[in-house]
Amino acid sequence: MDRRQQKTREAIFEAFSKLLSSKSYTKITVQEIIDEANIGRSTFYSHFETKDDLLREMCTDLFDHIFSDRLDTEGTHDFSIADGNPNSMITHILYHLRDNKKNIIGILTCESGELFLRFFKQYLNELIIQHLLKDVERKNTDVPDDFLVHHISGSFVEMVQWWLKNNMKQSPEELAEYFSSVIIPII
Amino acid sequence: MDRRQQKTREAIFEAFSKLLSSKSYTKITVQEIIDEANIGRSTFYSHFETKDDLLREMCTDLFDHIFSDRLDTEGTHDFSIADGNPNSMITHILYHLRDNKKNIIGILTCESGELFLRFFKQYLNELIIQHLLKDVERKNTDVPDDFLVHHISGSFVEMVQWWLKNNMKQSPEELAEYFSSVIIPII
DNA sequence: AATGTTATTGAACAAATTGTTCACTATCAT
DNA sequence: ATGATAGTGAACAATTTGTTCAATAACATT
Known part of the structure; x- marks a missing residue:
């Protein structure tokens, strides 16, 4: 697996995990995950189809x-x-x-x-x-x-x-x- | 309780219940409930604050x-x-x-x-x-x-x-x- | 070090959803 | 009959979603 992919994936997981500690799953938006992980919008969607998929x-x-x-x-x-x-x-x-x-x-x-x-x-x-x-x-x-x-x-x-x-x-x-x-x- | 309120409340419950049999909770939108219950948008929000509140x-x-x-x-x-x-x-x-x-x-x-x-x-x-x-x-x-x-x-x-x-x-x-x-x- | 491959970017997009407002109308209880 | 209450529907701004695309960056390999 490409090192870039690994880093992105890890960043998304961490951002998601951090957000989960402050608010409930349904309230979390993909936008927030993107912002928190500091990645491009299209990058998220190239890794996961939806928020459910991420989970x-x-x-x-x-x-x-x-x-x-x-x-x-x-x-x-x-x-x-x-x-x-x-x-x-x-x-x-x-x-x-x-x-x-x-x-x-x-x-x-x-x-x-x-x-x-x-x-x-x-x-x-x-x-x-x-x-x-x-x-x-x-x-x-x-x-x-x-x-x-x-x-x-x-x-x-x-x-x-x-x-x-x-x-x-x-x-x-x-x-x-x-x-x-x-x-x-x-x- | 006003008869109108009862009817509206019942219509919302029934619409919600019917929708739940065909799709999952998170996929159901307030709009769909309104359409199914055949009521005005503002009527829904005068009865329930959110979809969660309804549940x-x-x-x-x-x-x-x-x-x-x-x-x-x-x-x-x-x-x-x-x-x-x-x-x-x-x-x-x-x-x-x-x-x-x-x-x-x-x-x-x-x-x-x-x-x-x-x-x-x-x-x-x-x-x-x-x-x-x-x-x-x-x-x-x-x-x-x-x-x-x-x-x-x-x-x-x-x-x-x-x-x-x-x-x-x-x-x-x-x-x-x-x-x-x-x-x-x-x- | 050069090269072709692959991942990421960021902006722009349409479509859908949310919750609120307001003037108007229908229904209620008495 | 009448004042009070509930429902209507349209319009509103703000968010969100998932997609597209050309430009750029990082990668693995020779």
Whole structure:
């Protein structure tokens, strides 16, 4: 990728992220992003089709990063997606979210949250199906698998939202304990 | 309230709801609502400040209706918010959502879902605090009350979304069973 | 260092949208 | 019948959106 493209893309992401900390997604105009990023109008539209497209790309970048196994060891913590231990996986995700540079709270607390959460749940569902419900004989046969998967991923994103909005008072390890406490008994 | 005001308000609600079934909230313009409702431009703005305001009012109307006790008996079902039985409360809410005239799926599957769900969770939190966790000696002391309340309300709205997006295949009673099955064990 | 390729610029453009104003008309309650 | 209230529709300036295009800058490669 051309160095100019990289710089422009990064400038747009940063401008967008900065704007998200002061106003909600729908209120932000493309013009403001352009001004903040200090780029030409046509440059923005050569990178992204629309504002929605920009958000989509940013989410893809973020979750690809969090949920990719290769990047586990370079992080600031020892928890990994790949080791199959539920608590470790949860803690891994929470650390990434906490230390992330993008303005997640900005994305969440406005209309764009819809898109963000859709991404989040999608990645989580795959993770749950692959690691949590595979090779585990379930005791709770009252509910269908599909319901349970959505319950777990749904509960998780709800927990993350609650956590972020309360300024992440709890540690990722503490939160992982809470989560296990309301999920493990019902699997 | 003036009969003219009622008619205008109703026409706007209906137009908005109809538009929500064909396109997402952010794509809908005030102009389209005006055209669909067949009213004057200035009339719209004398009723609602903005499009967001309209959505807010619609949500308030809806949830006030669902969560008000007085209206329990007039419904198409025998379940009530007031009787304190969790399953009965859940079923009551689900029936209302299912039979509702407003386009809930339209609201949910677009950016306005943020606002809608905020309302929904707020009403649910109050209900949970008042009816579910009051006078119940909790066994699960590993998690704080605040976390548990959010977990329950969060899980509930996630379940409703899953249900609506799957065309409400399950009956409200069946869903209430599912929900109890993943919540009761962890209280 | 020269060259062809590619990214960015900035200005200009039409079309659509937003929220407000105002004089006029229709409908209401009594 | 009448005063009060609600709706009309047209016009308004200000923003925003997405596109186009020729000129310029930065790039990779030889």
